[in-house]
Amino acid sequence: KAGVTQTPRYLIKTRGQQVTLSCSPISGHRSVSWYQQTPGQGLQFLFEYFSETQRNKGNFPGRFSGRQFSNSRSEMNVSTLELGDSALYLCASSDGQGFFSGNTIYFGEGSWLTVV
Amino acid sequence: DQQVKQNSPSLSVQEGRISILNCDYTNSMFDYFLWYKKYPAEGPTFLISISSIKDKNEDGRFTVFLNKSAKHLSLHIVPSQPGDSAVYFCAASASGANNLFFGTGTRLTVIP
Numbered sequence: 001k002a003g004v005t006q007t008p009r010y011l012i013k014t015r016g017q018q019v020t021l022s023c024s025p026i027s028g029h030r031s032v033s034w035y036q037q038t039p040g041q042g043l044q045f046l047f048e049y050f051s052e053t054q055r056n057k058g059n060f061p062g063r064f065s066g067r068q069f070s071n072s073r074s075e076m077n078v079s080t081l082e083l084g085d086s087a088l089y090l091c092a093s094s095d096g097q098g099f100f101s102g103n104t105i106y107f108g109e110g111s112w113l114t115v116v
Numbered sequence: 117d118q119q120v121k122q123n124s125p126s127l128s129v130q131e132g133r134i135s136i137l138n139c140d141y142t143n144s145m146f147d148y149f150l151w152y153k154k155y156p157a158e159g160p161t162f163l164i165s166i167s168s169i170k171d172k173n174e175d176g177r178f179t180v181f182l183n184k185s186a187k188h189l190s191l192h193i194v195p196s197q198p199g200d201s202a203v204y205f206c207a208a209s210a211s212g213a214n215n216l217f218f219g220t221g222t223r224l225t226v227i228p
Contacts, residue, residue: 096214105216
């Protein structure tokens with residue numbers, strides 16, 4: 001089956017602009033989560049959506065927001081971009097039932113954002 | 117506050133030998149642990165997992181060990197192969213949650 005699809009793969013923005021990233025999860029998956037990867041910081045959890053509702057949120061400022069549509073596709077938005085927002089943004093999908101049910105999280109290839 | 121730590125940023129191992137990647141965590145609520153492998157320009161790929169009710173889980177060349185009292189887990193790869201060269205991330209989750217806390221990764225290089 002098709003994997004997690006993220007668009008765009010690469011983009012360059014200037015400080016102060018806003019950006020929207022898109023993620024299409026694996027067919028049948030209802031949970032989409034977003035992570036930010038920066039050098040030396042590993043992957044930091046941004047937020048998770050399940051059936052169009054945000055279930056969980058990481059420790060990021062309000063400039064970072066997201067939403068999920070009825071078809072489970074998700075978007076994340078970063079407003080008023082700062083240089084430190086330059087990172088790889090990864091989307092992950094799962095069935096949303098938790099790990100003890102045998103579920104796991106599958107990642108897309110990510111969107112590389114450079115803020116100049 | 118980094119709740120999952122991988123203190124070795126890099127590791128080099130000869131082909132055919134054992135690779136041991138280590139991970140420590142601080143949150144006692146974590147009860148499910150996963151390892152992901154990441155190649156450049158690709159997303160992380162799930163490798164193996166273990167729940168807190170076990171202390172060992174094997175899958176082919178990969179074995180994960182969990183020491184709950186020490187809040188420590190390790191990934192053993194035997195024998196190591198050049199194709200195993202990648203960045204390995206340890207991740208943890210608490211019961212009922214669907215998000216993961218990741219370590220900063222260990223870059224494994226397997227030398228032919």
